Amino acid sequence: MAKKLRIDKILSNLGYGSRAEIKRDCKHGVIEVNGKIISNPGTQVDPENDEILYSGERVEYREYIYIMMNKPDGYISATFDKRDPIVLDLIDDPSYLAFEPFPVGRLDKDTEGLLVLTNDGKLSHRVLSPKKHVPKTYYAKVEGVVSDEDIKSFEEGVVLDDGYKTMPSQLKILKSDELSEIELTIHEGKFHQVKRMFESVGKKVVYLKRLSMGKLKLDESLGLGEYRELTDEEVKLIEKRE
Numbered sequence: 001m002a003k004k005l006r007i008d009k010i011l012s013n014l015g016y017g018s019r020a021e022i023k024r025d026c027k028h029g030v031i032e033v034n035g036k037i038i039s040n041p042g043t044q045v046d047p048e049n050d051e052i053l054y055s056g057e058r059v060e061y062r063e064y065i066y067i068m069m070n071k072p073d074g075y076i077s078a079t080f081d082k083r084d085p086i087v088l089d090l091i092d093d094p095s096y097l098a099f100e101p102f103p104v105g106r107l108d109k110d111t112e113g114l115l116v117l118t119n120d121g122k123l124s125h126r127v128l129s130p131k132k133h134v135p136k137t138y139y140a141k142v143e144g145v146v147s148d149e150d151i152k153s154f155e156e157g158v159v160l161d162d163g164y165k166t167m168p169s170q171l172k173i174l175k176s177d178e179l180s181e182i183e184l185t186i187h188e189g190k191f192h193q194v195k196r197m198f199e200s201v202g203k204k205v206v207y208l209k210r211l212s213m214g215k216l217k218l219d220e221s222l223g224l225g226e227y228r229e230l231t232d233e234e235v236k237l238i239e240k241r242e
Contacts, residue, residue, distance in 0.1 A: 003048070007031060008041035010061060015095030016054060030055045064120040065099040066235050067091070068216075071115040072224035077106040087115060090225045104128065104213075104238075105189060113138070113210035114218040116230070116238060127213065127238055133167070133187040134239060137212045138194050139174075144203035146173050146180040154184070158200040164190065166197060183211070215240040 008022040011031070016022060023041040025031055031038045032053040033045050045052065047061035069087060071077070076084045079102050091097055101117040104124045118124060127134050154171040167187050175181040180203075184194060195205045211218055215237040222228065 004044040004046050006041065007033065007038055007043045007045050007052070010045065010047050010052070011054065011059070013098050014059065014061065015098040016059075025054075064123075065096060065101055065118060066120065066123075066230040067096065067101060067117040067227050068219060068222070068230050068234070069115045069117060069227040070218060070222040070224055071107050071112055071210075073110050073112055076109055077103040077115060079103075084109065087117065091117075091227060107210060108192060108195075108208070111208045111210065112224065113208075114213060114216070115210070116213065116216070117227075123235075123238070128189065130188065132239070134214050135185050135187050135212075136189070136210060137183060137185045139209045139211055140182050140184065140194060140198075140205050141207035142180045142182060142198055142203050142205055143178070144180065144198075145178065146171070146176050146182055146203065148173075150201050150203075153201055154197065158197050160190065160193075160196045160200055166190070166193070169197070179206075214238045 008019050008026075011017065011022045012019050017025065019041070026039050026041045029037045029039070033043070033050050035051070052059040052061070069090065071087055074085065075090065076086045078086050079088060080086065087103060088097070088101070099119045101119050102124070104116040104118060105128055107113065107115055126132060151171045151173070154169045157166045157168055159165050169187065170185040172183040173180065174183060184197075186193060190196070194208060198205050216230075216234055219228065
């Protein structure tokens with residue numbers, strides 16, 4: 001059965017204006033459905049099959065939006081916070097905000113890198129489900145010499161400060177020195193997990209950036225705070241495992 005929605009809801013969700021503005025537009029006769037002028041903003045239409053025109057232009061309906069952001073330091077991965085700026089503050093396109101997107105999972109306030117925002121609750125649930133073990137890869141700068149012994153410890157799973165033993169993870173050493181550089185792939189999402197894993201082996205993460213989720217990789221052409229829509233293929237990559 002076709003899913004019918006109010007015309008004012010459809011158009012406001014697509015960024016054509018607020019409900020009040022759509023109501024005004026209906027009075028002015030600028031909205032057509034299947035060749036008929038719509039004067040009632042509460043009119044139910046099938047957005048996927050009915051032809052909707054706004055000021056003579058065809059309305060392309062879509063239910064979901066998927067955004068890739070290169071999250072900067074200092075922003076909270078949430079839709080509201082009383083004290084700190086949130087990642088939605090970085091989105092200045094009202095047509096995106098009209099979908100009411102939310103972050104898929106969290107990046108710490110001081111963590112940079114790949115963040116996906118969407119209004120697709122089902123996709124978010126699948127990605128974050130503990131049963132899925134969607135891999136996430138991070139780049140980090142770590143105080144202390146990271147060694148082959150750490151690679152082995154992470155592969156076997158380390159015990160965090162609360163007694164939880166992590167799943168096996170893959171540690172790659174890029175530079176081993178007093179300030180080491182590494183890439184780490186984890187398959188779960190415990191609170192502050194990367195930082196706590198290194199604390200368990202006596203080291204401290206001083207910089208953290210997420211590079212990928214599933215097979216979706218951060219678009220390195222995006223500057224900090226910049227964003228773009230995902231392609232259809234990229235949406236599919238989020239849930240893919242190695």
